[in-house]
Amino acid sequence: MTYRKLVLTGLLLWYIAFSIAMAIAPANREFWMAANILPVMLVMVLTMAHRLFPLSTGSYVLITIFLTLHTIGVHYTYALVPFGGWLQQALHFDRNHFDRIVHFSFGFLLTYPLEEWFRLFARARGWLIYYLPVMTILGLSGFWEILESWAARTFKPDLGLTFLGSQGDVWDAQKDMTAALYGSLLCVALIVVNRKLLERSVSVISDSSPSLEEPS
Amino acid sequence: MTLTTAATAPYERESGRHRLPQSLLAFYLVVWVILAVSPVDRHDWLLENLLAVSTVAALILTYRRFAFSDLSYVLITLFMILHAVGAHYTYAKVPFGFWMKDTFNLSRNHFDRIVHFAFGLLLAYPAYDVFLRAAKARKGWALLMATIAVISVSGLFEVIESWVAQLVSPELGDAYLGTQGDIWDAQKDMTMAIIGALITVGLTYVISKSVPSPVP
Numbered sequence: 078m079t080y081r082k083l084v085l086t087g088l089l090l091w092y093i094a095f096s097i098a099m100a101i102a103p104a105n106r107e108f109w110m111a112a113n114i115l116p117v118m119l120v121m122v123l124t125m126a127h128r129l130f131p132l133s134t135g136s137y138v139l140i141t142i143f144l145t146l147h148t149i150g151v152h153y154t155y156a157l158v159p160f161g162g163w164l165q166q167a168l169h170f171d172r173n174h175f176d177r178i179v180h181f182s183f184g185f186l187l188t189y190p191l192e193e194w195f196r197l198f199a200r201a202r203g204w205l206i207y208y209l210p211v212m213t214i215l216g217l218s219g220f221w222e223i224l225e226s227w228a229a230r231t232f233k234p235d236l237g238l239t240f241l242g243s244q245g246d247v248w249d250a251q252k253d254m255t256a257a258l259y260g261s262l263l264c265v266a267l268i269v270v271n272r273k274l275l276e277r278s279v280s281v282i283s284d285s286s287p288s289l290e291e292p293s
Numbered sequence: 294m295t296l297t298t299a300a301t302a303p304y305e306r307e308s309g310r311h312r313l314p315q316s317l318l319a320f321y322l323v324v325w326v327i328l329a330v331s332p333v334d335r336h337d338w339l340l341e342n343l344l345a346v347s348t349v350a351a352l353i354l355t356y357r358r359f360a361f362s363d364l365s366y367v368l369i370t371l372f373m374i375l376h377a378v379g380a381h382y383t384y385a386k387v388p389f390g391f392w393m394k395d396t397f398n399l400s401r402n403h404f405d406r407i408v409h410f411a412f413g414l415l416l417a418y419p420a421y422d423v424f425l426r427a428a429k430a431r432k433g434w435a436l437l438m439a440t441i442a443v444i445s446v447s448g449l450f451e452v453i454e455s456w457v458a459q460l461v462s463p464e465l466g467d468a469y470l471g472t473q474g475d476i477w478d479a480q481k482d483m484t485m486a487i488i489g490a491l492i493t494v495g496l497t498y499v500i501s502k503s504v505p506s507p508v509p
Contacts, residue, residue, distance in 0.1 A: 199430065199431075199434045199437075199438075200431075201428070201430065201434075202428075202429075203428070204428075205424075205428045205430070205438075209438060209441070212441055212442055212445040212446075213441050213445070214445075215444075215445035215448050215449055216441045216442075216444035216445035216448060218448060219444055219445065219447065219448030219451070219483050220444060220483075220487075222448075222479070222480055222483070223480045223483055223484055223487075225480075226477045226480035226481075227480075230477070247476055248455045248459070250451070250479050250480060251451055251452045251454075251455035251456075251479065252455075254448050254449075254451070254452050255452050258449075258452070
């Protein structure tokens with residue numbers, strides 16, 4: 078078993094074990110069911126497609142961190158996550174901000190896997206490499222808000238309100254999308270800085286060794 | 294004179310083939326000036342036109358670097374005219390929307406929903422044009438990227454709308470937003486754009502399959 082296979086299997090086992098642990102007595106069973114449909118589908122797609130569209134191990138780690146955060150949020154129906162409650166008290170927020178944190182993480186953690194996907198499989202180049210993941214994050218966030226609104230209207234109204242996670246804010250959907258956008262932009266900025274530094278260190282190495290022939 | 298499409302337009306616009314974009318621009322400017330005369334609400338008209346004017350300016354300034362195909366310019370012009378009509382009547386007060394409301398017994402003036410739908414329907418093709426010809430993406434990927442672009446830009450638009458609404462006076466904000474008292478307005482707007490984009494992307498795919506592409 079290679080190192081990569083070991084890590085990937087470990088990540089999958091971690092997600093399954095953690096999901097089972099968080100499936101025990103969630104704050105709201107119906108909400109837990111509804112909010113787990115998409116993550117379970119994503120994990121199934123990633124597992125089945127890992128040969129056809131193999132991402133780097135780092136990408137799978139980032140996706141797993143995000144899914145873990147979401148699983149925690151779903152267990153506590155987001156608005157009741159203890160960490161968010163502690164944050165609210167410590168920093169005097171007017172609401173439990175855990176869902177905002179996860180929206181930000183959605184952008185921050187999933188931008189790199191998307192960038193990789195577009196770079197490797199769509200063979201995107203130039204400005205497209207940075208534009209596509211950010212726009213996809215923004216589009217998926219918008220799509221998520223649409224799904225939320227459908228679910229909120231289809232299910233019982235009281236459940237809907239929790240699912241919306243709006244906690245009484247009419248601009249909630251827009252703020253959620255903005256949080257994901259900021260996360261995504263931050264990630265893209267880090268990728269760009271990292272690549273520039275890498276380029277510089279490569280050019281420093283080639284400058285210091287004059288025997289190295291420049292490629293024509 | 295044949296109408297060039299994303300599949301047939303050469304990357305560099307041939308000399309002497311500027312007549313159509315120029316006529317479309319002239320037509321738009323005439324319509325725009327007529328609709329700039331005594332709009333229902335001057336402040337709202339100004340707000341609505343900030344993005345529109347910047348878009349047209351950007352199209353003119355980037356024309357030398359990247360020219361869309363003729364079909365794309367026709368679609369863009371149609372959309373810009375719809376938006377100019379909406380801006381003149383502050384969207385919620387467009388006569389056509391009132392006529393529709395009376396005829397079909399609707400609860401509200403749906404003109405803004407129509408323009409959101411038109412955004413997806415009319416602008417998915419120009420987006421496809423950019424990805425196919427400027428970014429040199431392959432057809433399937435370009436169609437996917439165009440869909441993502443429409444969804445994310447309409448999400449971004451809802452975010453910007455919410456910022457504007459919170460910045461300017463609340464009553465004008467509501468007129469600009471055109472929520473007309475619906476908390477799910479943003480989600481419904483985005484849904485309309487997605488449906489429009491999917492129709493165009495589907496049509497483009499089917500037509501491009503049946504017509505052999507002359508591009509090598």
